[in-house]
Amino acid sequence: MASLEVKLFGIRFENPLILASGINDKVPEQWIRAHEEGAGGVVTKSIGIEPRKGYDNPTIVELPCGLINAMGLPNPGWKGFLEMVEGYTFDFPLIVSIFGGTPEEFAFLAEKLSDVADAFELNLSCPHAKGYGMEIGQNPENVYEVVKAVKDATDRPVIAKLTPNIDDITKLGLAAEKAGADAVSAINTLKAIAIDIYARRPILSNRVGGYSGPGVKPVALRAVYDLAKVLDIPVIGIGGITTWQDAVEFLLAGASALQIGTAVSLRGWKVFREINEGIKAYLESEGFSSVSEIVGLALE
Amino acid sequence: MASLEVKLFGIRFENPLILASGINDKVPEQWIRAHEEGAGGVVTKSIGIEPRKGYDNPTIVELPCGLINAMGLPNPGWKGFLEMVEGYTFDFPLIVSIFGGTPEEFAFLAEKLSDVADAFELNLSCPHAKGYGMEIGQNPENVYEVVKAVKDATDRPVIAKLTPNIDDITKLGLAAEKAGADAVSAINTLKAIAIDIYARRPILSNRVGGYSGPGVKPVALRAVYDLAKVLDIPVIGIGGITTWQDAVEFLLAGASALQIGTAVSLRGWKVFREINEGIKAYLESEGFSSVSEIVGLALE
């Protein structure tokens, strides 16, 4: 029997599939549901300093190969978040995503939320929020400063979530590693837009948004492959993983764990079970006994 | 009757659809065929200084949302190219794509091929050839230097073909414009990879390649939208245009003309006629009399 368990930065995950940030992960009941449905861990919606209601609708566009969204980082702020989780305990790793406009804001959030988070994922990559996310994370120096500030503020493992909207994502990964990140995750969404030909205007209220789903998979896989080649810290693969074959490709490309987001919308919660079963059957039929044995095999 | 004719940098195109570089455009018979099949113009395969045979197979991977290719710039070199076209005349605009490793090489090629080319497209964006394409074109200063050198070497209009593998494609567009480019075209392919889960290795012999087709359309459309907002020179839209609706989206986003590549493989030569007919019917039903009337309407 092949094992699906993975261990990352000292934390054990039942399986390599983690619910990605921003997908049905607003409240604790949804995190618990994701775990019940087969996720090995959960990343929360990105939490900032102040509550934000996010952008007006339309906030999402459905496309043949995925989705474009511009939610605008809706979140209850760190105080609201702490109130919301009070009284809950979780029997799976809970990774808290945080976003800020400066290294100090990131550090502040990490400090305030360290009692709740098993690990932090730094949102250095949201492509549609002015002053946050990608606007900071496209610059390797900023990535370095943010990671360093957070590492100084918390003992929890820190994952830097990187943007693919860059000439070479390894620059960002190396900066994160140098600053002491425990892992990187890649990719966040690609900059994109959709226009309605009869309205003759961009569909999203924010005009531009982030593209996710099967259409971005080849780009995401390349990002993971490039990162895994140069980094010593683990890479968490994200981007259009929809089938178990996609998942295996990411593992072979060097991802130590995976995040699933858009596929939950496209195919329902059952994707976690289906992908886990597919990985397990693949491991067994190909003669492997654990997920970690195949991580990076395609890097040669 | 709505008109499909467009005029770009003083050249008249029967319709806004141009065969993109690298798709069935190796020899003059294929360029003539593309025009017969409805293309308003043709871009040749990229021509360099020396003949190149390109990479070994596999050079292409078929995916649910497009293709990844790494052909390796196969071409007969400028001398072979001149021999090949000798005796041919073309009753449609022939845009010659050129690639080089330095501004001087680009300028040399432009000078040698000016008698054949109605315009040049500078390949500053091929994502899989060491020392060429994107490796040069990701840097705005290089884009500036190459465009400037070519403009000094030829009187023909010059189009800079830009890479989307960058934090902000408008930097590249602005550099091209400043150097005197007559137009930019965007996007070239996205950096990508595909791994075979049973071979456990990258499929392409070059390992990494460029992603094209419907899956890249939302990214390409955003690039065109961003470029059209900041540039005064025309933008030629490329990237996953497969249906007439896609074509109209690109025109509304600010593209003055369009290039079609992967769709010719996915749907056959008939795409030119079908897309042209769709654009025409749209113009008529929405009350426009020419393509140029809708260019950029979604920029507001």
Place this chain on the structure above:
Amino acid sequence: MVELRETWEVAKNVRAFRLSKGFDFTPGQFVMVWLPGVGEKPFSLAWKDLLVIKRVGPFTSRLFELQEGDRLWIRGPYGRGFERKWNRVALVSGGIGIPPLYALVRAWRNEFEGITLIYGARSKEELALLDIEDYVDEVVITTDDGSAGKKGFPTDVLAERRGEFDGVYACGPEPMLKAVLRIMDYENVQVSAERYMKCGIGVCGSCNLGKYLVCRDGPVFEGEKLRGVM
């Protein structure tokens, strides 16, 4: 993109909108309606080509200005609709809860032995009955002010007559749904829940109802699933 084929007033601040295109749908499913430059909101389908909408804010006010031939943009239908079950059923509707129930009886009127509509509104002028009387066996009206039917709440009627029905379909304000669920002890009842929905397709998570998403797990839920949740 669809065009508005016809629009008419149904009740005070309630209009019907007939579209140029019909959608394959299950009663209870909803669509997202986008008015460019204005916004995008979810509405239950009253029929494959019919929306019945109450004016409540700026978006619906703009909708109310649309004329025949004007365009509107629709995606969907989305979500889980009603399931056909039971023989003698009551439909309990409050406020603007009528559209999905209208769709239900129009689609399945011959599948039941008896259909009783118990419909409560604030006052007579707010009753948005359309031609629903053609599709049900009995209509019981309640109004808060007694201006039509019985004075009181539809749930009062349900509580009294509960024994007559095998099952209940309900749509309306949350306090009414809670009352229906309690009267039915969460059994033999399907309710269409309402939440603030943004994406409509199970991404944003805004419409969570406990561990459920109203846009994907609902909007129609079997009563049993809502124990401890509503």
Place this chain on the structure above:
Amino acid sequence: MVELRETWEVAKNVRAFRLSKGFDFTPGQFVMVWLPGVGEKPFSLAWKDLLVIKRVGPFTSRLFELQEGDRLWIRGPYGRGFERKWNRVALVSGGIGIPPLYALVRAWRNEFEGITLIYGARSKEELALLDIEDYVDEVVITTDDGSAGKKGFPTDVLAERRGEFDGVYACGPEPMLKAVLRIMDYENVQVSAERYMKCGIGVCGSCNLGKYLVCRDGPVFEGEKLRGVM
């Protein structure tokens, strides 16, 4: 990815490879076979699960080393195959041109009134007939050295007997195809052309034959289309 179910020698330097999976195909279509780390090449299907391949270089040499149970990677089938036409037909095959014609007669043997295979090889030991004799009415062999059948070229036989046939299907080296086209005056003939193919799906343009692409417009062409081209 498929497995090799069976492999056997068919003639000198020619092997047959039976795959674990069959493909829906039209006779004349080809597949791309990838051996990771070695390369990728096009081959005509001899049957839905059968490849018949001649050793010509490093890639095919590695293919010849494969054992039953080994893996190979296949995409396709691609291209335009033969079209069923005519009643009394000749198949003209030269060299390793037999696989698509084998597929043709195996698929359509009952659709013709008469099938004559005219098959030329350099010598007796290079004849890769498989069991094609079961599917045709007549086999005429020619060899360059006279070691089997008639000494000479298959096109000599076709030229002599041309009047007996309504139509001709041909596959083989280009000089042979040209001779067939000329004998038939480009009419009532379909030929399977060969070109250096890389992508196989109409992108790279390597396999151009005049204005055509062998991978998309072919590999099978009606003779009429090749006037002035071949």
